[in-house]
Amino acid sequence: MSNRPAAERRGEWLEIMPGRELDLQQTEQRHTRMMQWLESRSFPAKLLGRLHSKGEIKINGDRIRLRLFPAVEYGFEPRYDHPAEILYEDDYVLVAHKPAGMAVHPSDPQDTRITLAHAIAAHYESTGQDCAVRHVHRLDEDTTGPVLYAKNEFALSLLDEQMRDKHIGRRYIALVQGNVNEQLTVIDEPIGKDRHHKQRRRVSPGGQSAVTYIEKVAGTKAASLVRLKLETGRTHQIRVHMSYMGHPLIGDSLYGGRSDLLSRQALHGEQLVFIHPWTAEDIIINDPWPADIQKLAIDLKLIEKE
Incomplete structure (x- = not known):
C-alpha cells in the first residue's frame, strides 16, 4: 500500500497516472501489463477481477481509469433524529463518534431504534454521497468512541485486511x-x-x-x-x-x-489509528472524553x- 501512483477522482472513476512506470502507448499486451502493474501496486486482486469483468477498468491515453466510486444504496434508512458527529472524512473513509446508548447497526430487521448506521446514511444523503454504510469495526452499545467506515469496496477490502492483520490500533x-x-x-x-x-x-x-x-x-x-x-x-x-x-x-x-x-x-x-487505504499514511483520530466519564x-x- 505504500507505492500508490498519482491519481485524481473524476466522479465515479479514479484516474491513475502511471507516468514512466508503465508505457501505455505500447499496445502489445498492454492490458495484461496494466493488470500486472496494478496488482504490483497493492490493488486487491479480487476487486480488480470484478472491475475487469464489468468493463470498469479502462485505458484513456496515458491514464488508467477504475470505477472505484459507483453509486451504491446506503443499505439503511437515513434518519436525522441524532446527526452524526464526523471526526474525519475523505473520498475513501469516514470516522464518526458513537455516543453512549446507540448501537452501531440494528440487531435484527425488527429493531426499530435509530443506530449509528442510520445517522451515517443521513449524513451521506445530506451531503449528496451515494455510499453504502460499511463499518470496519464495532463498539458496544454503551461504549463511546470512534467508528471507522469504508466508503467504497476498494477501501473496505484494504481496511478489512488491516483488521485481520491487527494493523488498526x-x-x-x-x-x-x-x-x-x-x-x-x-x-x-x-x-x-x-x-x-x-x-x-x-x-x-x-x-x-x-x-x-x-x-x-x-x-x-x-x-x-x-x-x-x-x-x-x-x-x-x-x-x-x-x-x-x-x-x-x-x-x-x-x-x-x-x-x-x-x-x-x-x-x-479515545484514539483510532489506521493506514489510509490510498495514501498509506498513518491516520490518527483522537476522540475527546465524553462529559460523563470526565x-x-x-x-x-x-x-x-x-
Missing part, C-alpha cells in the same frame, strides 16, 4: 473499581460464551484467544483510570478481562460493576479539573 480509557496493580500490564486469557447468560461472555479455556494490554494512569483505593489496547477484538473483551482480574468497569452491571456512579460502563475509545474521573480524584 484502538486505544481505550476506562474507569474501573479498585486500585489496579501497576504490574498488571497484560491479560492473556481466552474468552467464550457464558452458557448461563445469553448476553455475557466469560474467560474460558475453550474460548477464543484474547489479549488486552493495560497501562495504569491513576488510582485510589476505590477506583483506577486505565488505558487499554487490544491485540484481539473479542465481544466485551475489555469488560470481561477487567472483571476477571477483579476490577470490573464502573457502571458495568453485567460484569459486576457498581451502577450507582454511572448508568453505563465507563469505557471510551466528570466521574474528576469526582473520583483520578484527574484534576481543568
Whole structure:
C-alpha cells in the first residue's frame, strides 16, 4: 500500500497516472501489463477481477481509469433524529463518534431504534454521497468512541485486511473499581460464551484467544483510570478481562460493576489509528472524553479539573 501512483477522482472513476512506470502507448499486451502493474501496486486482486469483468477498468491515453466510486444504496434508512458527529472524512473513509446508548447497526430487521448506521446514511444523503454504510469495526452499545467506515469496496477490502492483520490500533480509557496493580500490564486469557447468560461472555479455556494490554494512569483505593489496547477484538473483551482480574468497569452491571456512579460502563475509545487505504499514511483520530466519564474521573480524584 505504500507505492500508490498519482491519481485524481473524476466522479465515479479514479484516474491513475502511471507516468514512466508503465508505457501505455505500447499496445502489445498492454492490458495484461496494466493488470500486472496494478496488482504490483497493492490493488486487491479480487476487486480488480470484478472491475475487469464489468468493463470498469479502462485505458484513456496515458491514464488508467477504475470505477472505484459507483453509486451504491446506503443499505439503511437515513434518519436525522441524532446527526452524526464526523471526526474525519475523505473520498475513501469516514470516522464518526458513537455516543453512549446507540448501537452501531440494528440487531435484527425488527429493531426499530435509530443506530449509528442510520445517522451515517443521513449524513451521506445530506451531503449528496451515494455510499453504502460499511463499518470496519464495532463498539458496544454503551461504549463511546470512534467508528471507522469504508466508503467504497476498494477501501473496505484494504481496511478489512488491516483488521485481520491487527494493523488498526484502538486505544481505550476506562474507569474501573479498585486500585489496579501497576504490574498488571497484560491479560492473556481466552474468552467464550457464558452458557448461563445469553448476553455475557466469560474467560474460558475453550474460548477464543484474547489479549488486552493495560497501562495504569491513576488510582485510589476505590477506583483506577486505565488505558487499554487490544491485540484481539473479542465481544466485551475489555469488560470481561477487567472483571476477571477483579476490577470490573464502573457502571458495568453485567460484569459486576457498581451502577450507582454511572448508568453505563465507563469505557471510551479515545484514539483510532489506521493506514489510509490510498495514501498509506498513518491516520490518527483522537476522540475527546465524553462529559460523563470526565466528570466521574474528576469526582473520583483520578484527574484534576481543568
